[in-house]
Amino acid sequence: MTTILDISKIDMVFPTPKGDFTALKEVDLKIKKGEFISLIGHSGCGKSTVLNVVAGLHQATNGAVLLNNKEVNEPGPERAVVFQNHSLLPWLTAYQNVELAVKQVFSKTMSAKEMQDWIEHNLTLVHMEHAMHKRPDEISGGMKQRVGIARALSMQPEILLLDEPFGALDALTRAHMQDSLMEIQDELSNTVIMITHDVDEAVLLSDRIVMMTNGPAATIGEILDVDLPRPRDRLALANDPRYNELRSEVLTFLYEKQRKIEVIAPSEPVKKEADESKSAVA
Amino acid sequence: MSLLIRNLINLDREQSFSEQSLLMAGQKLKQALLPILGLLGFLLMWSIAANNVTTSLGKFPGPGAVITQFDNLYQEHVSERDKELAFYERQHKRNADRIAKDPNYVPKVRAYTGKETFLDQILTSLKTVLSGFILAAIIAIPLGIAIGLSHTLNQAINPIIQVFKPVSPLAWLPLVTMLVSALYVSDDPFFSKSFVNSLITVTLCCVWPMVINTSVGVASINQDWVNVSQVLRLPALTHVRKIVLPASIPAIFTGMRMSLGIAWMVLIAAEMLAQNPGLGKFVWDEFQNGSSQSLSRIMAAVIVIGLIGFLLDRAMLQLQRWLSWDKASAKR
Numbered sequence: 001m002t003t004i005l006d007i008s009k010i011d012m013v014f015p016t017p018k019g020d021f022t023a024l025k026e027v028d029l030k031i032k033k034g035e036f037i038s039l040i041g042h043s044g045c046g047k048s049t050v051l052n053v054v055a056g057l058h059q060a061t062n063g064a065v066l067l068n069n070k071e072v073n074e075p076g077p078e079r080a081v082v083f084q085n086h087s088l089l090p091w092l093t094a095y096q097n098v099e100l101a102v103k104q105v106f107s108k109t110m111s112a113k114e115m116q117d118w119i120e121h122n123l124t125l126v127h128m129e130h131a132m133h134k135r136p137d138e139i140s141g142g143m144k145q146r147v148g149i150a151r152a153l154s155m156q157p158e159i160l161l162l163d164e165p166f167g168a169l170d171a172l173t174r175a176h177m178q179d180s181l182m183e184i185q186d187e188l189s190n191t192v193i194m195i196t197h198d199v200d201e202a203v204l205l206s207d208r209i210v211m212m213t214n215g216p217a218a219t220i221g222e223i224l225d226v227d228l229p230r231p232r233d234r235l236a237l238a239n240d241p242r243y244n245e246l247r248s249e250v251l252t253f254l255y256e257k258q259r260k261i262e263v264i265a266p267s268e269p270v271k272k273e274a275d276e277s278k279s280a281v282a
Numbered sequence: 283m284s285l286l287i288r289n290l291i292n293l294d295r296e297q298s299f300s301e302q303s304l305l306m307a308g309q310k311l312k313q314a315l316l317p318i319l320g321l322l323g324f325l326l327m328w329s330i331a332a333n334n335v336t337t338s339l340g341k342f343p344g345p346g347a348v349i350t351q352f353d354n355l356y357q358e359h360v361s362e363r364d365k366e367l368a369f370y371e372r373q374h375k376r377n378a379d380r381i382a383k384d385p386n387y388v389p390k391v392r393a394y395t396g397k398e399t400f401l402d403q404i405l406t407s408l409k410t411v412l413s414g415f416i417l418a419a420i421i422a423i424p425l426g427i428a429i430g431l432s433h434t435l436n437q438a439i440n441p442i443i444q445v446f447k448p449v450s451p452l453a454w455l456p457l458v459t460m461l462v463s464a465l466y467v468s469d470d471p472f473f474s475k476s477f478v479n480s481l482i483t484v485t486l487c488c489v490w491p492m493v494i495n496t497s498v499g500v501a502s503i504n505q506d507w508v509n510v511s512q513v514l515r516l517p518a519l520t521h522v523r524k525i526v527l528p529a530s531i532p533a534i535f536t537g538m539r540m541s542l543g544i545a546w547m548v549l550i551a552a553e554m555l556a557q558n559p560g561l562g563k564f565v566w567d568e569f570q571n572g573s574s575q576s577l578s579r580i581m582a583a584v585i586v587i588g589l590i591g592f593l594l595d596r597a598m599l600q601l602q603r604w605l606s607w608d609k610a611s612a613k614r
Contacts (some may be wrong), residue, residue, distance in 0.1 A: 021602060057509055075512040087506035091528040091607030104514045135607070157515075 004191050005031040005054070005159055010063035012049050021215065023049050025217035026063070029210060031159075034189040036204040041212030041221075042258065047195045050212075051161050054193065055081050060233060067158060077105045080152035086144040086165040088136040094147040095132040098122055101151050122154040123147070125184055142173040146180070153184070162194040166201070175234065178204060186231060203243060211253045215264045222253055343578030348585065351578045359399040391496065398559060407560035410477060411549045411594075414484025415542055421485070422492035423534060427526060429493065430500025443493060451487035451548050455556055458482045469528045476558035483552045488541040495540070499533020500526055528607065535602040542598055546591045561587055 012024035023046045031037055039047045052058040054065055064071050067079065078103075087275040088097050098119045106115055123132050126146040136144050145165055152160055165181075166174040179202055185192070185205075196202050202209045206226050213221040226246055228237065237243040325345050332344035343351075376390035398406070429436045463479050473481075503526060511525045555563025563584050566577045603609070 055513065057512065074515075075509075076515055079513070081509070081513050083506050083509065085506055087510050089507060089525070091531075101514055104516060104520075110388060143325075160563070205410070 001032055003030045004033040004068060005193075006066040006069075007031075007050070007054065008064050008066060010050075010053055010060035010065065012046070012053065012058065013061040022217045023215060024053075024060075025219050027219055028063075028186075029220060031191060031193070036185060036192045036205055036207045037194070038206040038209045039193065039195045039196070039212060040202050040209055040254070041201070041218070042214055042254065043197070045212045045215045046214060046218040048163060051081075051163050051195055053194060054159070055079050055161050057081075070259055077101070077155040078158045079161060080155045080157035080159075081161045081163065082145070082148045082152045082165045084167050086136070086141075086148045088147055088151075090136050093133045093135050094123060094128055094139070094143075094150075095119060097136075097147055097233050098151045098154050102154050105155050115183070119154060122150040125153065125187075126150045126180065140173075142169050142177055145169065145177060149181070149184075153188070153190075157190070159193065160189045162192060162196050164197065169196065174198075174201070179234070182230075182232065202250060203228075204234060205238065209246075209250060211250065211258075214258050216245055216249065221258060224249055245268055322514060333496065337577065339572055339577050340574045343581050347578040348581045351575065351582045354575075355400040355579065355582060359401045362396055362399045365396055369394045369396075371584060400564060400583070402559050403559065404562045404590070406477075406511055407549060407553065408560070408590065410480045410558075411484055411542075411545050414481045414549070415488050415545055416536075417481065418485045418488030418545075419538065422489045422537075423496055425492045425536070426496025426537075427500050427522060427530070430497035430503075430530070431522075431526065436497065436501070443490060447490040451483045452555060453566055454486050455479070458486070459556060464514055476556070479521065479556055480549060480552055480558045480560065482595045484545045484549050488545050490519040491541040492534070495537025496530060496534050499530030502533075503529045522593070530610045531606045532602075535598070535606060536567075538597045539595060539602070542594055543591065546587075546594060548586055 007027060007029040009026050009028050010024060011022065011026060012023045014023055014207055016030060027046075027050055029037075039050060041047050049058060053060050054072075056065075056072050056079065059073060066072070072079070088094075089100070090098065099115070102110075102115050102119050106118065110118065120129065120132070126149050128143060128146050128150060131139055131143060136147070139147075145168075149165070166177050169177060182205060184190075192200075194205065203226060209224040209226060210220055211222045211224065212218050224246065228240070228246070293296075307560055329344040329346070332342040335342040373392065377391070380387045381389060429439055459479050462475055462482065466475060466478055480492045507529055511521050516524065549560065550562040550565070552558065553560035554566040556565055557566070561583055565580050568583070
């Protein structure tokens with residue numbers, strides 16, 4: 001398989017009033033066509049920054065992102081993004097949201113009828129054919145995210161970028177959505193980069209899990225190959241020794257090697273102060 | 283009165299014990315009753331207060347006198363229309379007679395120049411406020427979008443807006459009047475000068491809230507939607523049409539409702555000040571007239587001005603409900 005996306009030693013430095021802040025340092029990753037990659041790490045480690053650089057919404061300070069050996073500097077529909085908060089346009093129906101994307105990408109190559117079929121096909125793929133003409137505020141969170149995925153798929157992207165796509169959903173809906181995504185992936189074998197916080201989700205869906213170190217100057221800590229056979233079934237995997245082994249490797253990385261040191265708020269002195277001020281008032 | 287209030291309090295207490303349906307019925311009754319009670323209380327206090335105030339033009343008008351005036355104003359309107367009709371009939375007959383005597387006679391048609399009735403003044407004011415408002419929207423919304431989109435433009439124009447925004451449009455009125463007399467010169471003007479004066483004054487006061495609200499709405503548009511537009515590589519014009527404009531519709535409507543309310547208030551004052559035809563002129567003329575009926579006629583005008591202002595606001599709200607996707611912002 002050929003390399004489709006080459007994230008080549010990117011640094012990301014944000015200028016702040018207190019001086020430069022290095023968010024990413026030498027992030028280097030090659031992704032093969034049809035691969036499903038998960039980016040996992042503690043919050044604030046720069047996962048989203050990597051995704052935004054690949055999407056072209058941010059420009060890397062050093063290094064470059066190469067898609068099919070061509071450098072990308074701006075956003076484009078060949079790198080479709082599914083955002084965490086669905087980001088559907090609330091004044092358009094599910095159908096119209098997908099239509100906006102399809103018209104923009106295919107209006108020169110498809111007839112009106114072909115476009116209509118293509119929009120309906122993509123909405124059917126995510127099981128939204130029954131609510132095509134509803135607005136985002138009339139459907140549930142999971143359904144909104146389905147439409148978001150349909151919109152991204154309808155652009156026929158070279159690479160699909162998922163930014164914590166199921167992070168805002170409840171556990172049951174999330175499991176549903178993961179199964180749906182696996183189903184779609186079996187059919188289309190897209191190249192996918194997904195950001196996640198969820199260890200089970202990463203192991204279940206990915207071909208490789210890219211684990212990131214904590215920021216500032218975050219970079220890739222370890223890469224784990226998930227060699228579980230497909231199609232995968234969450235119930236069967238629950239007792240699979242290899243699955244649990246992989247899972248514990250990710251957990252070890254996150255909670256031992258890169259344990260996030262939380263800044264604990266000095267709660268007691270504050271309380272004392274409050275008490276003092278009270279007595280002063282009295 | 284006190285019995286009624288006691289009953290109402292009892293109603294409140296009983297609600298906690300009664301059945302659900304009874305509670306609902308009670309709520310509905312309360313909703314219907316309270317505004318009526320408020321109105322009755324207001325009318326009562328008004329007539330008591332009016333009875334105890336004597337001005338140089340006689341007693342301050344109570345509700346009864348004002349209601350009589352509404353009828354008078356309507357009768358005057360009807361009789362003025364009859365006079366107008368009669369005038370045209372006479373003129374037509376006269377011309378017909380002269381043509382019968384002398385076939386070469388070119389008939390002169392003169393317009394009726396009777397005084398404007400109360401209803402005519404209402405129509406004039408409504409036309410002026412709506413024209414000024416629409417003109418302001420045509421200027422302000424595109425300008426607001428441009429300012430909201432471009433940080434550079436915002437920095438360049440914002441100081442000017444901030445300085446002109448707090449200026450009462452009435453302060454502009456003398457300048458507007460002079461400018462219109464100097465520049466709007468035409469033998470057969472399509473609009474009368476007084477209309478243009480009032481129109482520009484209304485436009486001047488409508489523009490600022492609309493520009494500011496539109497630009498704030500555009501500038502605070504959800505970054506996710508901008509990202510979607512960027513990923514799709516929407517061309518600039520499509521971006522404005524498909525993303526920016528719908529996204530800022532709620533803010534645009536907030537600005538429009540605000541400015542229509544201000545415009546109505548300003549227009550009445552401008553008409554009083556500049557003697558431009560309209561409800562303001564009616565009020566001023568009655569004040570100058572100083573007959574025993576003047577105060578009640580002014581009071582009638584005040585009530586009509588209030589009702590029209592209220593209806594204009596409701597109409598904007600209804601328009602917003604139809605056009606805006608964000609139903610929550612159009613509730614009140």
